[in-house]
Amino acid sequence: MPEISIVLVEPLYEGNVGFTARVMKNFGFTQLVLVNPCPLGDDAIMRASHARDVLENAQRMTIEEIYREFDFVIATTGEVSKSVCTPMRMPYYSPAEVREIVADIDGSIAIxxxxxxxxxxxxxxxxxxxxxxxxxxxxxxILNLSHAVGILCYELANLPRGTYPLAGPIEMDSLYQHIETFLDKIDHPDFKRENTMLLIRRVLGRTKLTTREVSTLHGLMRRTEWHLENKE
Amino acid sequence: MPEISIVLVEPLYEGNVGFTARVMKNFGFTQLVLVNPCPLGDDAIMRASHARDVLENAQRMTIEEIYREFDFVIATTGEVSKSVCTPMRMPYYSPAEVREIVADIDGSIAIxxxxxxxxxxxxxxxxxxxxxxxxxxxxxxILNLSHAVGILCYELANLPRGTYPLAGPIEMDSLYQHIETFLDKIDHPDFKRENTMLLIRRVLGRTKLTTREVSTLHGLMRRTEWHLENKE
Known part of the structure; x- marks a missing residue:
């Protein structure tokens, strides 16, 4: 399987953390990451049942660290009404579509x-x-947190190990920085910048770029920059 | 959607009944049936959250009534080790396969x-x-009960209404009774009877017989019986 970690961001109820550990293990997942969780006590342990090991081995990380460490990050959101088609939460993919998309990834995935x-x-x-x-x-x-985790784990269980070598987060960051600089050079207006970068992140994010593709994109931008600077 | 009811048989923990109601409603299901459940109190209501209506409208039925009232009954079981390939629990189908099988049914389904x-x-x-x-x-x-229900509901959500007219439970019962009588007439040994009937129930059960097909099977058995009785 690809290395899939389940990340709970600031969970409020320890029972849900325990149930999450249990349903993860039910589908063969063991890497739980907690971002600033509620205190975990007996209720979490009780609900984890035979997945106490998953609960006890849970890593603590910050959101920053997650985006720095993982090759591919999937964020789950509740269903949005059609009227709120912001680029922040659109387009979105169903768990079955996510399975297709991540199936061939060779890298670390955080959900x-x-x-x-x-x-x-x-x-x-x-x-x-x-x-x-x-x-x-x-x-x-509104799904209970552990039910949502359960459905993702059910869909993503038993994926074969992918062979698709993703560009890592450092390479992707440097690409996005290059794009930002590039947008400056073509006088892209500041007030549109945030939304445009979000859209670019989403498009390039889901295309699963390889290292080679990232370097080709850098090359294309550099070539364009040269022409911008050397125009008569 | 086909009329799908979720049936909990003797649930032990009221919290699971509440969570079941919630996850059902999350995926658009509202018909909960309880067979001899544990007492339901505050914990069930709390976990049902905004699905309190599903919990409160839950019907009480016996197993006998379920097999009498529903056109198609799906029983869920935990995964069985390969060594226990009894006809009781084999063959079994995954939730995705069940979706395919029930997709075209026009009738009442109990899970x-x-x-x-x-x-x-x-x-x-x-x-x-x-x-x-x-x-x-x-x-x-071992999945938590409500997680198992959640995964079935997730798979079976948003099925279009089928157009496949199933033979009802009374017709199917009369077919199985006819088959039993028929087995008597061909001296099928008693000690094999139970397993054979189970196998026949499974095979005919999943083929989703129509009323017409049931009557054709009766006809074929009657014809055979006539020849058995009138042989020289």
Whole structure:
């Protein structure tokens, strides 16, 4: 399988952390990462049941560290109403589509789940490679956290190890920095900058660039920059 | 959607019943049936959250009533080791396969989930049309009840209404009775009877017979019986 970690961002209820550990192990996942979680006590241990090891081996990381360490980051969000088609949460992919997309990745993947009451902040979502939304009923779309984790784990279980060598987070960061500089050079307006970068991150994020492709994109931008600087 | 009911058979923990109601409603299902459940109190209501209506409208039925009332009954079981290939629990289908199978049904479907500690009894399984097993890790295959329900609901959500007119439970019962009588007439040995009937129930159960097909099978048996009785 690709190395998939489940990341809970500021979970509020220890019972949900325990249930998450359990359902992860049910589908063969053992790498749990916690970002600033609630205190974990007996209730978490009880609900983890025979997945106490997953709970106890959970790593603590910051959002910054997650985007620095993982090759591919998937952020989950609740279903958004059609009227809120912001580039922050669109386009989104179903768990089955995510399975297709990540199936051939050879690299580390993090799946982010937000707080029980309001999910992930835009700042936590912005750098994700792609957004995943579990299709739910409009009448009552709010899944319990551990049920959402369970459905992702069910879909992503038993993936064969991919062979697709992803560019790492450092390479991708340097590409995005280059693009930002490039946008400066073509006088891209400041007020549009954030949304444009978000869109570029989403498009390039989900295309799963290889190291070679990243370097080709750098080359194309450098070539364009040369012509911009040397125009008569 | 086909009319799908979720049936919990003797659930032991009210929290799981509440969580079940919630995850059902998350995927658009509202018909919960309880067979001899534990007492339901505050914990069930709390975990049902905004699906309190599903919990409160839950019907109480017996296993007998379920097999009498529903056109198609799916029994869920934990994954069985390969060494226990009994006809009782084999062959089994994954939730995705079940989706394919039930997709075109026009009729009422019940999905049975057993007790948290030991699942469904053989007597409760025996008459099911088919067996569904969620593929899990061998290391820790025991899913929490509500997580198992959630995965089935996720797979079966948003099915279009089928157009396939199933023979009802009364017609199917009369077919199985005819087959039993027929087996008597051909001196089928008693000690094999139970397993043979189980196999026949499974095969005919999952083929989703129409009323017309049932009557053709009756006709074929009657014709054979006539020849058995009128042989020289």
């Amino acid at each position: 982010l789940f937000g707080r029980e009451n309001w999910g992930l902040a835009n700042t936590e979502l912005a750098r994700a490679n792609l957004i995943c939304t579990i299709p739910t009923s409009k009448v009552y779309p | 049975l989930f057993g007790r948290e500690n030991w699942g469904l009894a053989n007597t409760e399984l025996a008459r099911a049309n088919l067996i569904c097993t969620i593929p899990t890790s061998k290391v820790y295959p």
